[in-house]
Amino acid sequence: MRKSLWALRVLFLALCTVSGFLVSQVRPEFIEQPTNGLLIGFGLGWVVIALDEMLKGVSIRVFSAASVGLGLGLLVAWLVESSDILKYVDDKVLWMIRVSLYLAFGYLGMILAMRSNKEDFSLLIPFVRFAPHRASERLLLLDTSAIIDGRIADLVQVKFAEGIIVVPRFVLKEIQQVADSHDAIKRARGRRGLDMLSRIQALPSGQVKIHEADIPEETGVDGKLIRLAKLLGAQLFTTDYNLAKTAELQDVSCVNLNELAAVLKAVVLPGDVFALKIVREGKEKGQGVGFLGDGTMVVVAEAATLLNQQIEVQVSNVVQTGAGKLVFADLRPAPTAASAAG
16 A cells, blocks of 8 residues: 555656646746756645645545635635725735735634534535445444453344444554553453454454544544544444443443343342352352353352262352352252153
8 A cells, every 4th residue: 555655656746747847848938947847846746745744644524624614714705805894905915915814714714624523514514424325224333342352243143233343443553552562461352352353244244344533633542432433323332331431421322241241141030940060169068159151159059069060950049249149059859750750
């Protein structure tokens, strides 16, 4: 990409240089010497390339806003100039006032347009935004924590979270920085995030789009995500409690995967029967301990001798503690021959 960009710039510079030479041949009253024409064309080409390099971080949104703002500013300056307010001004200073008007109103129009949000200019500025053409398509905006967490991939796989997965470029850059970290734990987390994105994209129902908007007016990643979610009308997915609450305060639809997991935990009631693997002994004599899929501890009476075995247990009591639920169960007696026959 970088090489092709510079190839295009070299071609443009050559065309500018040739154009300067041709102007010196066609209109010698403007440029007398062919050498001067070559130098002027070459110099103007370099000025344009320098401006291009300076504006490489400017998005289409900012450029379109600045363009419309400039147009509005110049229109206001023209209206002021066309009015009778300047008819008594001396001709010697009139041109200075005109130049000042166009420069001032042009600058103010650009600045005000660039500072304004999308809603302020939705009728005037042709914003190029990442949005579906069909209203039925849903945008799911992921932050770094949701990608690294990985549960969003499972939600997409079972079609619980359907829509277009939107990953901002600044989030992808953050994950890549974590993946390149010298810390082994951070490096593993970053690589897991990249693997999760690849996994989602490989799913039949997974469609991942990288969004190029940077939101330069926001300095923090959280602020950029909330602002982008507003602009796109997307639903934000995260595991960050503070980000979720901040998004909620700003009326942005947000799903905290940790809260979702807590809500979807299986409800265990006294009398329920299920299979459980005993992994260790309990604190009391004869107790065995196992864990449900969501991490809930199950204490089984008279199961200490059944370590690493899959058994059937029946819930006798459920206790809510400060650390969560604690389930007490008994071994389910094997059916007798008579009951089996019956």
